[in-house]
Structures are given as C-alpha cells and as structure tokens.
Amino acid sequence: MTDQLINHLDILLELNWAESDDLEFKSAKGGLPKSLWETYSAMANGHGGVILLGVEDDGLVSGVREPRKLRKAFWDNVNNRGKVSINLCCDADVVEVKHPNGLLLAIRVPQATRYQRPVFIGLNPLTGTYRRNFEGDYRCTEQEVSSMLSDRAEEAADSRILDGYGLADLDLPSLHQYRQRFASLKPTHPWLSEDDKGLLIKLGGWRRDRKSGNEGLTVAGLLMFGCDESLREAMPSYHVDYRERLSNSPAERWSDRLTADGTWQPNLFQFYLRVAQRLLSELKLPFQLDGDLFRRGETEVHEAIREALVNALIHADYIGQGGIVVEKLHDAFEFSNPGTLLISFEQLLRGNVSECRNKALQTMFMMIGVAEKAGSGVDKIHKGWASQHWRLPMIREQVQPNRVTWRLPMVSLIPEESLARLEETFGRKLSEFSKHEVQALVTAEVEGSVDNARMRQICSLHPVEVTRLLQGLVAKGALHQEGQARWSRYRLSAFPGSEHKGGGSEHKGGGSEHKGDGSEHKGGGSEHKGGGSEHKGDGSEHKGDGSEHKAGGFEHKGGGANASRTLWDIAASARQHKRLQPDAMERIILELCRGRWLTRNELAELLNRHPDGLRQRFLNPMVGHGILRLRYPDKPNRADQAYSVGDRTESETE
Numbered sequence: 225m226t227d228q229l230i231n232h233l234d235i236l237l238e239l240n241w242a243e244s245d246d247l248e249f250k251s252a253k254g255g256l257p258k259s260l261w262e263t264y265s266a267m268a269n270g271h272g273g274v275i276l277l278g279v280e281d282d283g284l285v286s287g288v289r290e291p292r293k294l295r296k297a298f299w300d301n302v303n304n305r306g307k308v309s310i311n312l313c314c315d316a317d318v319v320e321v322k323h324p325n326g327l328l329l330a331i332r333v334p335q336a337t338r339y340q341r342p343v344f345i346g347l348n349p350l351t352g353t354y355r356r357n358f359e360g361d362y363r364c365t366e367q368e369v370s371s372m373l374s375d376r377a378e379e380a381a382d383s384r385i386l387d388g389y390g391l392a393d394l395d396l397p398s399l400h401q402y403r404q405r406f407a408s409l410k411p412t413h414p415w416l417s418e419d420d421k422g423l424l425i426k427l428g429g430w431r432r433d434r435k436s437g438n439e440g441l442t443v444a445g446l447l448m449f450g451c452d453e454s455l456r457e458a459m460p461s462y463h464v465d466y467r468e469r470l471s472n473s474p475a476e477r478w479s480d481r482l483t484a485d486g487t488w489q490p491n492l493f494q495f496y497l498r499v500a501q502r503l504l505s506e507l508k509l510p511f512q513l514d515g516d517l518f519r520r521g522e523t524e525v526h527e528a529i530r531e532a533l534v535n536a537l538i539h540a541d542y543i544g545q546g547g548i549v550v551e552k553l554h555d556a557f558e559f560s561n562p563g564t565l566l567i568s569f570e571q572l573l574r575g576n577v578s579e580c581r582n583k584a585l586q587t588m589f590m591m592i593g594v595a596e597k598a599g600s601g602v603d604k605i606h607k608g609w610a611s612q613h614w615r616l617p618m619i620r621e622q623v624q625p626n627r628v629t630w631r632l633p634m635v636s637l638i639p640e641e642s643l644a645r646l647e648e649t650f651g652r653k654l655s656e657f658s659k660h661e662v663q664a665l666v667t668a669e670v671e672g673s674v675d676n677a678r679m680r681q682i683c684s685l686h687p688v689e690v691t692r693l694l695q696g697l698v699a700k701g702a703l704h705q706e707g708q709a710r711w712s713r714y715r716l717s718a719f720p721g722s723e724h725k726g727g728g729s730e731h732k733g734g735g736s737e738h739k740g741d742g743s744e745h746k747g748g749g750s751e752h753k754g755g756g757s758e759h760k761g762d763g764s765e766h767k768g769d770g771s772e773h774k775a776g777g778f779e780h781k782g783g784g785a786n787a788s789r790t791l792w793d794i795a796a797s798a799r800q801h802k803r804l805q806p807d808a809m810e811r812i813i814l815e816l817c818r819g820r821w822l823t824r825n826e827l828a829e830l831l832n833r834h835p836d837g838l839r840q841r842f843l844n845p846m847v848g849h850g851i852l853r854l855r856y857p858d859k860p861n862r863a864d865q866a867y868s869v870g871d872r873t874e875s876e877t878e
Contacts, residue, residue, distance in 0.1 A: 572602060809831075
C-alpha cells in the first residue's frame with residue numbers, strides 16, 4: 225500500500241506551485257466535501273493553500289471518479305454568495321492531476337487581501353469565518369473577526385473618536401516634547417504655529433466627524449500622548465514592554481526592563497524615546513563617513529533598529545492580545561506586536577508597498593523623522609543589516625493570538641565557525657554545493673532549521689525554486705525534511721539528534737552563541753578526553769563504558785536505553801498521522817509526561833508537531849484542567865517550561 229501514498233511535492237512542483245502553500249487532503253468519495261468550504265475560508269484568511277481532492281487524510285490516493293462533476297459543483301458553490309462570501313479563484317487555480325493510482329483535483333486557494341477578509345461561509349461572518357493553525361481549520365473568535373473587519377475598513381483603526389475623552393486625558397509634557405522634536409527637524413513647518421489642539425488636528429490626534437458632527441480625541445492621539453490612567457481605561461489590552469537580556473547567566477533573567485509601573489507615562493511617544501535610547505546604547509559598530517567625508521554619528525544599523533521599533537508601533541492591533549514587546553539580546557533584537565500582516569509575504573519582501581494599520585501614528589512618527597509612507601521601512605531594515613553582513617532579519621506570524629515578530633540577529637551571514645563545522649562534516653563535497661545551497665546549510669546549522677519562507681527572506685528566489693533547492697539537498701543527503709507543505713522544515717542530516725530548534729535555539733560553538741526559546745546546543749568547541757573518553761559536540765555527550773547520550777533533549781543511559789526509546793514508541797502514531805482525534809493526542813501526551821518532565825520543544829519533536837500549536841491546543845488546556853502540571857508554575861511563560869502529569873490525573877489512576 226505504500227506505493228499508493230501521494231508525494232505532494234511532486235504534484236505541487238509539477239503544477240509550479242510551491243510547498244510554501246498550505247495543503248489539505250480530502251477524499252471526495254461522496255462528491256464535493258462539505259468541509260471543503262471551511263478549508264477554503266481558512267486558507268483564504270491565512271496565506272492561501274492547496275486542496276487536493278481524491279486523497280485520504282493519511283496521504284493514501286483514492287482518486288476522484290467524476291472530476292468534471294466536481295469542478296462544476298465547486299464553481300457553482302464558490303460563485304454563490306449564499307455559500308461563500310467571495311470567489312478568489314480563477315480557471316488556472318482548479319487543475320486535474322494524473323496520478324498512477326487515480327485522478328486528483330487540485331484547487332489552489334489564493335490569499336485574500338485585507339479588503340477581502342474575512343472570507344466566510346454562509347451569511348454571517350461571526351459564525352462562518354475560519355483560519356488555519358498547525359492542526360487544521362478552526363472557527364474564528366468574535367475578536368478575530370472584528371480585527372479583520374477593522375483592517376478592511378477605509379478608515380484607519382487609530383482614527384476612531386473616543387467618546388468622552390479630551391485634552392485632559394493627555395500628558396501635555398509629552399505633547400510639548402514632541403513639538404520640540406518636530407521643530408528641531410522642521411523648524412519652518414506651518415503646523416508648528418498651531419496651538420496644542422490645532423497641532424493634534426493636523427497630526428490626526430483630534431478629529432471631527434463630518435457626518436455626525438462629533439469631535440474629540442482619536443485613538444492615535446491617546447496612544448501617542450495619553451496619560452497612564454486614561455490609556456488603561458480606554459484600551460484595556462494596551463501594554464508596552466521592553467526587556468534587556470544581555471547576560472548568559474540563567475539566574476539573571478533581565479539586565480534591564482521597562483514597562484508601565486507608575487513611574488512614567490507609558491504612551492507610545494515616551495516608550496519610543498526610552499526604548500530607542502536603550503536599544504542603540506553600547507551598539508559598537510565601525511564608524512561611517514558622510515558625503516563630505518566627516519564621521520557620521522550613526523550608521524545604517526541605527527536607522528534600521530529605529531525603523532523596526534516604529535514598525536512595531538504603527539502596525540500593531542491595539543485591541544489584540546500581548547501588547548508591544550521589544551527585547552534586546554546579546555546577539556539579536558526582537559520586536560513583537562499584536563495583529564497580522566496586512567500584505568502578503570511576497571509583497572513584504574518586495575517592499576515599496578505601504579499598508580499601515582494606524583495611519584495617524586505613522587504620520588506622527590514621520591514628522592519627527594522616523595517613519596515613511598513609501599513602504600521603504602523593510603528595505604531600510606534589510607539595508608542596515610546587509611551593511612554589516614549579518615544574517616537577514618527573520619519575520620514570523622502566528623495565530624491564537626495574532627502576533628507578528630521581527631528578529632534581527634547580529635550574527636554573520638556565513639559565520640566562519642559554522643562554515644568550519646560544515647567543512648568538517650561534508651569535507652570536499654561542500655565545494656560542490658551552489659552558493660544558495662551553502663546558505664541553506666548554514667541557516668540550518670546556525671538557526672536549527674531552514675524552511676521555504678526563511679530562504680526567501682535570505683535570497684531572491686521564487687518559492688518554487690526554493691522548494692527545488694531544499695529538495696535537492698534532501699536528495700543529496702545533506703538535509704532531512706520534517707512536516708509537509710507550509711509546515712515543512714529542513715534540518716541538517718549530519719545532526720539528526722542535535723537540539724537545533726528553528727526560531728528558538730541556543731547554539732554555542734567557536735565562540736559564537738545564539739539564543740531563542742531557551743534550548744541549548746554545543747558544538748565546534750568540542751572537548752575530548754582519552755581513557756574514559758568524554759566527547760562533547762553536535763549536542764551530544766558520550767562517556768566511556770557507562771555511556772550517557774543526550775540528543776534532542778532526551779537522555780539515554782547505559783542499559784536503560786530502552787526506557788528512553790519507549791518515548792519514541794509511545795509517540796509513534798502521532799508522528800505517523802498528521803491528524804489525530806484530540807482525546808487520542810491527549811492520551812499520548814499524558815503517557816509521555818507520566819513520571820518525567822518534558823518541555824514543549826521535546827514534546828514537539830517526539831510528536832512531530834509545531835511547539836506553538838501544541839502548546840495552544842493541548843498543553844495550556846491540559847494544565848488549566850489540572851491534567852498536566854508546570855515545573856515552574858509561578859513563571860508559566862518561561863522558555864524552558866516543562867510539563868508532567870498533574871496531581872488530579874495521578875490520583876485518578878491510583
């Protein structure tokens with residue numbers, strides 16, 4: 225039966241569709257599946273995707289018997305406004321595919337624009353809007369639908385007038401300090417002749433609605449210049465947080481932190497001033513010369529960091545969860561804000577497209593010289609990092625809750641120590657790889673894994689070309705693949721047991737260190753002792769006769785290796801099946817965590833699931849119901865948080 229399993233990549237590449245598209249299998253034995261429309265809505269509201277009809281959930285090809293009938297049913301329904309809110313597909317998006325074991329029907333669902341979302345089934349967006357997460361389709365909450373409706377509105381989110389709020393809710397010293405900065409940059413600007421209210425009107429912080437005649441302070445005005453109490457009252461989800469973690473000591477969590485604590489007015493202007501100063505302090509870079517050959521006080525990196533900070537502030541969805549979080553690490557900067565991307569990933573990488581969620585805030589920052597409306601912010605960030613030959617910034621988007629995170633690593637594009645490790649591993653064969661292949665291998669080595677999206681951020685290849693590149697490295701035995709379609713990740717085959725974790729790894733070797741979610745990998749600076757030999761490298765530890773081996777976060781000791789091997793046996797069905805019934809997955813997690821502590825990354829590796837999706841869908845609810853317990857209950861968001869069977873479950877089994 226294995227020869228009947230579909231190779232989805234062969235089909236996608238044959239159609240010139242990339243693995244960066246999401247993918248869904250549907251049997252269609254009884255005609256067009258009803259669940260197809262939930263998937264259509266979910267893919268359209270996400271990053272698009274491909275639905276393959278004639279394939280079972282486990283990848284077994286069953287084929288479709290009447291493709292023409294299915295095509296007609298699809299077009300009849302997708303053009304029916306009572307069935308789905310909008311048709312995004314064209315003729316080229318519905319294709320018949322010949323397979324040795326049956327005919328398939330491939331439907332490509334494009335990503336909806338911000339003005340087309342939410343794409344919903346039925347007549348009510350509040351009950352018919354879906355999105356995709358790591359486990360499949362889910363019905364959106366009312367807040368998620370409201371955010372989509374707000375994003376599609378012609379009126380910017382921050383232009384809304386706040387009833388009952390006025391100048392008394394502003395921190396006037398902040399407004400006056402802003403005016404001074406504005407005047408120092410543009411001393412003859414006509415807006416500077418206005419009084420406080422007049423300046424706010426020009427900036428978009430105060431507005432009069434022509435239809436209703438109402439006027440007052442806008443969301444932008446309060447966010448930029450508001451008092452602490454007024455901000456908390458008007459916008460309960462508003463939160464700003466700066467964290468500085470420069471020490472390698474696990475006992476020292478933060479070197480510095482700035483959040484709303486009553487000692488300052490935590491509006492966006494004051495947050496920007498304080499955080500920009502902290503981010504740029506002690507930034508050691510080679511000096512640059514201006515056009516007149518005088519030394520410049522700042523570099524393109526300074527400009528890139530400020531741009532990334534402002535980018536998070538003006539694109540945030542301030543009714544979303546989590547607030548603005550900025551982190552300064554010893555080898556990277558991270559900027560995270562609630563909300564989703566308003567443009568496609570491809571548009572973002574191309575640049576020169578300006579789509580801003582908070583246009584008045586954008587104007588306010590632009591007037592003091594730290595934002596533009598030409599869509600060049602991403603270009604400035606990339607240019608600044610390229611000037612130092614650092615690895616290009618990484619952007620991640622997550623759901624539940626919606627967040628966008630930019631990570632700006634201060635790590636060489638091709639670190640010498642990483643290249644040395646690859647040369648040691650591959651020998652002369654490394655010279656046979658193309659420059660893009662070497663970059664993919666280096667990325668997998670430095671960041672723990674590489675995927676289609678990350679490679680497109682690094683090089684200017686088409687998604688299909690990236691798929692072929694990565695698959696070529698798999699064929700050469702240099703990489704091995706985990707997951708499929710948009711969830712595909714590639715790791716170095718040379719390190720099958722290492723603790724490399726994409727987007728969340730700590731990598732030490734050759735004097736460099738990279739930190740993310742808190743896992744650790746040591747290599748390059750290997751240690752070897754004769755006799756009772758001890759060798760450390762590539763994330764493993766091996767000791768003489770009473771051997772101890774650690775790999776991927778799991779421990780195998782001497783004759784007790786079977787106990788650790790059992791973990792892989794317990795999780796085998798989860799790894800073999802993309803989807804399991806929730807109760808079946810919970811039973812597997814319970815068995816894995818019984819009598820031991822496991823982190824979400826370790827569980828994700830055992831179960832072949834994404835760690836964030838695993839935590840959101842299973843771990844957090846199981847902790848909430850007392851089925852699992854936390855190793856550090858007073859710090860639930862610790863990067864190295866671990867889970868074990870809860871007291872309630874243990875008592876039920878006694």
